[in-house]
Amino acid sequence: MDSDTELNFASRRSPVVCLHGCVASSQPLASNVGLDVLKRGGNAADAAVAIAAALAVTEPFSTGPGGDAFCLFYSKNMGEIRGINGSGRSPRAQTLDFFESRGYTAEAPPSPYDALNITVPGAPACWCDTVQLFGSHKLSLQEVLSGAVELAEVGFPVAEVAAHHWAKWVAALRDDGKELGGDLLIDGHAPKSGQVFRNPSLAQTLREIGERGKPAFYQGRVAQAIVDVINQNGGVMTLDDLSSHDSEVVTPISTEYKGVRLWEPPPNSQGLAALLLLNILENFPLKDASHNSADYVHIHVEAVRLALTDARSYLGDPNHVTVPLGTLLDKSYSRQRAQLISMERAMKEVDPGLTTGSDTVYFCVIDSEGNACSFVNSTYLGFGSGLVPKDCGFSLQTPQPRHKNLDSSPHWG
Numbered sequence: 558m559d560s561d562t563e564l565n566f567a568s569r570r571s572p573v574v575c576l577h578g579c580v581a582s583s584q585p586l587a588s589n590v591g592l593d594v595l596k597r598g599g600n601a602a603d604a605a606v607a608i609a610a611a612l613a614v615t616e617p618f619s620t621g622p623g624g625d626a627f628c629l630f631y632s633k634n635m636g637e638i639r640g641i642n643g644s645g646r647s648p649r650a651q652t653l654d655f656f657e658s659r660g661y662t663a664e665a666p667p668s669p670y671d672a673l674n675i676t677v678p679g680a681p682a683c684w685c686d687t688v689q690l691f692g693s694h695k696l697s698l699q700e701v702l703s704g705a706v707e708l709a710e711v712g713f714p715v716a717e718v719a720a721h722h723w724a725k726w727v728a729a730l731r732d733d734g735k736e737l738g739g740d741l742l743i744d745g746h747a748p749k750s751g752q753v754f755r756n757p758s759l760a761q762t763l764r765e766i767g768e769r770g771k772p773a774f775y776q777g778r779v780a781q782a783i784v785d786v787i788n789q790n791g792g793v794m795t796l797d798d799l800s801s802h803d804s805e806v807v808t809p810i811s812t813e814y815k816g817v818r819l820w821e822p823p824p825n826s827q828g829l830a831a832l833l834l835l836n837i838l839e840n841f842p843l844k845d846a847s848h849n850s851a852d853y854v855h856i857h858v859e860a861v862r863l864a865l866t867d868a869r870s871y872l873g874d875p876n877h878v879t880v881p882l883g884t885l886l887d888k889s890y891s892r893q894r895a896q897l898i899s900m901e902r903a904m905k906e907v908d909p910g911l912t913t914g915s916d917t918v919y920f921c922v923i924d925s926e927g928n929a930c931s932f933v934n935s936t937y938l939g940f941g942s943g944l945v946p947k948d949c950g951f952s953l954q955t956p957q958p959r960h961k962n963l964d965s966s967p968h969w970g
């Protein structure tokens with residue numbers, strides 16, 4: 558075939574390339590909400606928050622105000638990238654003594670769905686701070702969230718992939734004592750593809766956040782509903798845990814991959830995993846292995862196993878553990894790790910490299926001024942804990958566990 562007419566592209570959908578701003582998310586209705594914000598004069602940060610809220614409506618099993626968020630923002634004007642750490646802590650009362658008094662040990666911790674595994678949701682504060690710190694200030698928070706409010710109020714046809722995940726995680730909403738889980742179902746069932754789902758409680762929660770900002774979530778009726786549902790299910794979160802939460806501005810970490818610099822939020826985010834992965838991949842002539850060939854897939858699978866094993870072994874809260882970032886991101890370290898990959902066979906087991914000791918949603922926006930906003934927001938396991946605070950319209954997250962080996966991974970979210 559004449560190489561000029563051959564379609565040398567593996568997907569059936571062409572990438573969207575545009576001149577005056579661009580939005581990429583997992584859900585067209587949510588992307589549309591982001592585009593609207595750009596058209597109304599908002600910048601990339603404003604649009605990202607609009608999308609985060611819209612995805613909370615259309616994909617509540619992956620993300621929502623009950624989860625955490627991390628944001629990176631590139632300001633064209635200042636030429637720099639700053640981040641917001643929108644993750645929350647576990648309740649203050651959950652000390653080691655407390656866990657022991659309940660009969661838990663490091664070997665036998667609470668189950669992923671236990672109310673004790675719910676941390677303070679950081680996403681709503683991250684949304685407010687993203688608009689405040691990085692936004693255009695041409696739109697109010699209320700205007701930024703209005704598209705999501707409308708989707709929740711009027712309803713939307715559930716997309717095929719969303720319907721699949723909704724049904725897959727539906728048990729989390731139906732367990733004993735989770736009678737409020739029905740707020741995220743239709744007559745006790747996950748909505749089917751194409752079925753219109755309304756979430757008036759979430760519309761109300763988002764409206765209140767738009768009007769009053771952080772206090773609408775971290776104080777008052779929403780905070781009370783969160784504390785109530787957690788405590789009714791054996792948890793110990795207090796109003797004080799919620800009202801004392803705030804996000805933090807963070808300096809991103811980065812690595813260079815074949816001349817391109819990739820930025821990620823620092824630990825406790827999992828962004829490090831992507832940097833470790835690229836550092837390992839850099840050691841292989843990927844261009845010589847044709848796309849999706851056995852060698853190509855093998856190298857990627859093995860590199861991901863190595864990167865995630867290190868991420869899971871060393872990532873933690875920098876306030877409590879030392880993450881050996883310098884060593885891990887050193888190119889000579891990844892060269893060593895890359896040598897563990899054999900082209901003959903898959904690794905039997907993957908050990909961490911140092912001796913020291915459904916899915917998440919991701920989306921990004923670039924606006925016409927050249928600002929860019931990158932956003933991760935998730936409830937970790939599908940629907941997180943499955944606990945739904947009364948009249949709030951969202952479920953509460955579980956935090957990311959630190960697993961020793963990859964096989965026990967429930968679901969990256």
Ligand SMILES: *[C@@H]1O[C@H](CO)[C@@H](O)[C@H](O)[C@H]1NC(C)=O
Nearest residue numbers: 642644645646805824825876
């Ligand atoms: C991010 O926030 C969490 C929870 O508030 C905190 O424990 C952690 O230390 C913060 N990390 C950074 C790098 O600021």
Ligand SMILES: *[C@@H]1O[C@H](CO)[C@@H](O)[C@H](O)[C@H]1NC(C)=O
Nearest residue numbers: 666667669674956957958959
């Ligand atoms: C649940 O919480 C315990 C104690 O904080 C922790 O050890 C365990 O890894 C958590 N499990 C999950 C799945 O997050």
Ligand SMILES: CC(=O)N[C@H]1CO[C@H](CO)[C@@H](O)[C@@H]1O
Nearest residue numbers: 624625626933934935936937
């Ligand atoms: C992630 C999240 O689950 N709440 C999450 C928001 O996204 C980050 C990155 O995946 C997670 O680390 C947080 O746990």
